[in-house]
Structures are given as C-alpha cells and as structure tokens.
Amino acid sequence: MHHQFRSAEGPVEVTLAKQGEIWHLGEHQASVERDGRMMIQLANGTSGYATVAKVGDVWWVHFEGHTFCLERIEPGASESEDGGGLTAPMPGKVLDVLVEVGQFVEPGQTLMVLEAMKMEHRILASTAGQVTGVHFTAGEQVQQGSVLLEMAETED
C-alpha cells in the first residue's frame, strides 16, 4: 500500500507490504495492537509502541518520546465513481488552478493547489485523463468534500 506524507523535511513516500498481521516497510515491522496503538520494530533493533491520532489530514504520532506531525497527501483522483470528481480533502482556499477544461494530464500531475490551516495541499491526478470540468478559481473558498474538478480517464 502506497501513501504520501508531508513531514517537517518535505514530502515522503511510503510503500507498505502486509504479511498476515505484520506490516513491513523495508526492514521495519509493525503490528496493530488491540487498543489501537502500534508495535513498531525498527531495523536497527529499536522497538516501541506508537500512539496515533488523525486530525484533519494530519496523522499525529507519538513514538519513543518524540511527537511527529505527518500530513497525508491525498492521492488526488478518487478511483471510484465514473471517472471521478476530485474533492477537497478539507475546507480551505483555492490558491492556484493549473489545468483547463479539455487538457490532457499525466498521473501525478498537480491539478489544483489548496491552502488550509496555512498549509498547501496539492490535488493530483491519479490516472492519465482529460479534464472535463473545473469548478473553482483561485481565491475561492471550498468546503470539505466540494467537487473541485472532473476528469475522464483515457483508455489505453
């Protein structure tokens, strides 16, 4: 499973694998405890419990006396419903619209930039496709879940 986060140092990509109840990230391992905490075993031998909480798009993690804020970068297009509307992950303001109706885009291409709680969120295309609708312009406020853009997947 693939996730993108933004930490203090910048964006990070994380690809997890799961075998039985054990999650793997490279040589690190984790398992989910019954109380929702996580047992983390790092490759270097350090192990401990992590406590997590999600507030908005941000995962807060307490691990070994340190607290981390990791903002999850939404994977842009939803894989669901008919080619898919792209929705706002949280309430905020449109900073920039980078595409026009009719434009063809590549997977991972930035379509729109939002600002919420003083942080930027990029709305990315998850697949190749054609933009069929742009519903907001720069400077407009959006509510969480607002459909920002619409795309039709290109067949290949």
Next chain:
Amino acid sequence: MVSKVLVANRGEIACRILRACKEAGLTSVAIYAANDAKSLFVELADHAVLLEGDSITDTYLNQSQILEIAATSGADALHPGFGFLSERADFARAVSEAGIQWIGPSPNAIKRMGDKMSARITMRNAGVPVIPGEEIETEDEEEALLAIEQASTRVGYPLLLKASSGGGGKGMRAVDRPEDLLEAARSARREALASFGDGRVYLERLLTGSKHVEIQILADRHGRTIHLGERECSVQRRHQKVFEEAPCPTMTEEIRSAMGKAAVAAAMAVNYEGAGTVEFLLAPTGEFFFLEMNTRIQVEHPVTEMITGVDIVREQLRIAAGEPMSCGELHLRGHAIEVRLYAEDATNNFLPAIGPLAVFQPPEGPGIRLDTGVRQGDEVTPNYDPMLAKLIVWAPSRAEALQRMRRSLDEFVVLGTVTNLRFLRELCDVVDVVEGTTDTTMIDRLWPDGWTPSLPEGFEDGALMAAAVAESAGLHRRTTSTTDATGDSGPVSPFTTLKRRYP
C-alpha cells in the same frame, strides 16, 4: 469564618483551588466565560456562574461583575489565584469592603510590593539587600532621561532598565554600552507607559550568571511568619519560567538561612498575610539581592509542597479563615522538579499553538503529580494562556528526580496540538541542568538561533510507518478499541447471560 469560596480564576489554578476547597469542606463557586463552559474547572466547582461578555476584560477581569456574582451566590471568601486580578490592590479592597474575605494579603501590602520602586525602597529600609541601582521617581520625560543618564554612571554597565509597574519583561531593557542608554530608556518608557499607564523606569546593575531563587512565605494572623525554603527557577524563556525545582541545587544551609530571614523580614515589613513569594537573584559569589515579591500563590508552588509536605493552598484557606497555620517545624525532604507544559512551538521561537487535544495521556507512577485544567478531547484556543499542565515529580535525590522527570516526559503523550514536551525532555539532558549550574541566561546561551530537537536515527521512519499503517488499517475510522481489531470479543461477560430491562 469562611464557608463558601468564590474562585476568581480559570484553568489549572482554578482546579487546584477548587479541589482544596472540597478537601477543606468548603462550598465552592466557579465563575466562567462562555468559551469555558466545558472546561474542567467548571465541572469541579459546587456551583458555577456564567460571566457575561466576550473579552477577558469583560469577564475574568471584570471586577464589578465578579463582585456581583460573589454577593448573589452568597460567597464569604474570594480566592484570586494568580494572574488576572490577583495583584490588583483596588480589587482586593473592593472585595473586603463588600464584606467578603480576600484570600491573600492586604490591599496595602499588594500595593507596596506591586510598585517595583516602592518595593525596593521598602526592602532596603527593612535591611534586605536589593540589586545595586537607582530609582527615578520623576514622571517628566526630559527630567527622567537626564536622571537616568546621571544614575547610569553610578550604577555601571551592563545595566538593566525596568518599568516600575512592570512584569513579564515589558518595559525592560538590558543596556551594555553608554551610547545605547538614551534610546533604550526612551523605548522602555514608551513600552511601560503603553502597557501599564506608568512610564517610570529605574536602573539596576545587570548581574550576569545569576540564579533566580525565591523563598515561599506563609504568614498568619497569630503572629507567625515562616518561610518554606527556596525554589530555583533560573531556566526561563522570554522571561517566563519553564523548569523549576526545590531545593536549589547549589544552596548552602548558610545562604538558605540568610535568604529565608531576609524574606521573612520582607513579608513582615508590609504586615504580610497568607502565602507569598520573595524573589532573589543569587550571584555566583553567594551574594543575593531582592528582586520582587509576588503577593499571591505562584505557578511553581507545588515543588515546595512536595519537599515540605505543606499544602500551601489549604494553608491559604486556613489563614484567611483566621485560623493559625497548621504546619509545625519544617524539614525539607528529597527533591522536586516541575516543568510547564505549554501549547507552543519550541522550534519556532516558542510561539503559542492551538488545536484539539486528540490524545492527552499523562504519565503515571510513584512520585508524579500533574496539575492541569485540561483533559483529552478539549480544544486549545487562542483565548487564554497556552499553559496546559504542570508536571511535577518528587524523588529522594536530585539525580533520581531528574531521571523520573525524563521517564515521565517520555511517557507523556499529547497529540493534536504542538507542545513543548520534547523541549522539556531535552532540557533534562543539558549539562547545566544535570549539574545544577543553570542561570537565567541558559536558554538564550545554549540556543541563540532557536532550538531544534535531536532525533535519533530511524525514529522518523517509525513514525512514518505508524502513520502509513494507521491509514491503511483505517484506524481513524475506528471509534473504540478492543473488539473490532480482531473480532475477538474477549472473555465472556457474565452480564450477557442476565436478562435485565431498563428502566
């Protein structure tokens, strides 16, 4: 006679006082602003009365409204806590004149200690050493500047300009060279006038490398004025204490006894009643100088309670009721440390932070005390002071107390709001702290360009992994814990076999 106490404060200290009232068998009344309706202290009070208005001025600082609530609720005593109206002599007088017992010293004592220049003069007359310096009484700008210039040659450099009505570092300027004096004096006067409506500043020699050491005082109406030993609060950022301990690690029996005597003399000079604190600067030479007197309960009072066994707030209630204080001969026992947990970003100049307390899990175990006004699920707002809690530990020795503090801070989990937890934890490893040689400039000296956490290899990987697994496992959609993770419902509950109907 005191039977019903109105607590004119909020948050952590209100909780502390309300709990003391309950233990003393006194009825309590809390007052709260609308944005505090769900706060812990409102829950702890026997009665809680809503303050009309939105701003702090209209609510917690609104003397007439608070007096009215005191009268209608039938309160016969009022505890001001710290901050807000606690050092307002006019309020103390109005409370007394309304026939309500003010839990604290007389308006006259508050007034004489509240004005820094008059406090210096009072102390000097009582034979208490004050920091070498000069008072400048004139209000006139040009006259004052001339007098400051003349005084500066006698006081010497580096020196400190301080506002007579000052506090919290406002109207305070350090001056290293004569050529910077006039500009610093003008700006200190401007700031003092804007903040306190009183532009008078005075000069003190800047004593570098000194410790901030203070003596806790208790005085009752039966002729007893005692001190409860010292606290050291040298570790400060932006003139605000973050790490406090008792006893002071470099204290000698000789200095303690001399400082204690000076503090008692200071209290007696103003006919002090109740709990108070006399602050000193302790120079590396062992000389000490009067800094100021706080005529109220202090944030860091718990460390003294831990090493003396005296419940200071309980004694305040007793003394206000006209009873003699209950503590007998004192013996200092072990070592206590307090840290102040703030919602603030230690990596960004300690700027206050806001957010939800999605997780708030304090440490547990022997020798640990938490004084807080929040609980998990609360929201940290920009409306009030960002202090979330005071974590206090006690242990038989200083080294053990420090080790216990490290362990406690590692266990403390706060998620959803940025806090200074890690900063506090790393303070415990600083050489000056470990050796007890802290002075008031330590934080600025150690981190002149700001603090950044030192993160061991691999820890961020662990956190990223935790976040990724949590996202994949859908943990944010889970409400409660035990059963849904595995589908295992645990041991069979005997109650499931009972047939009960409600109501």
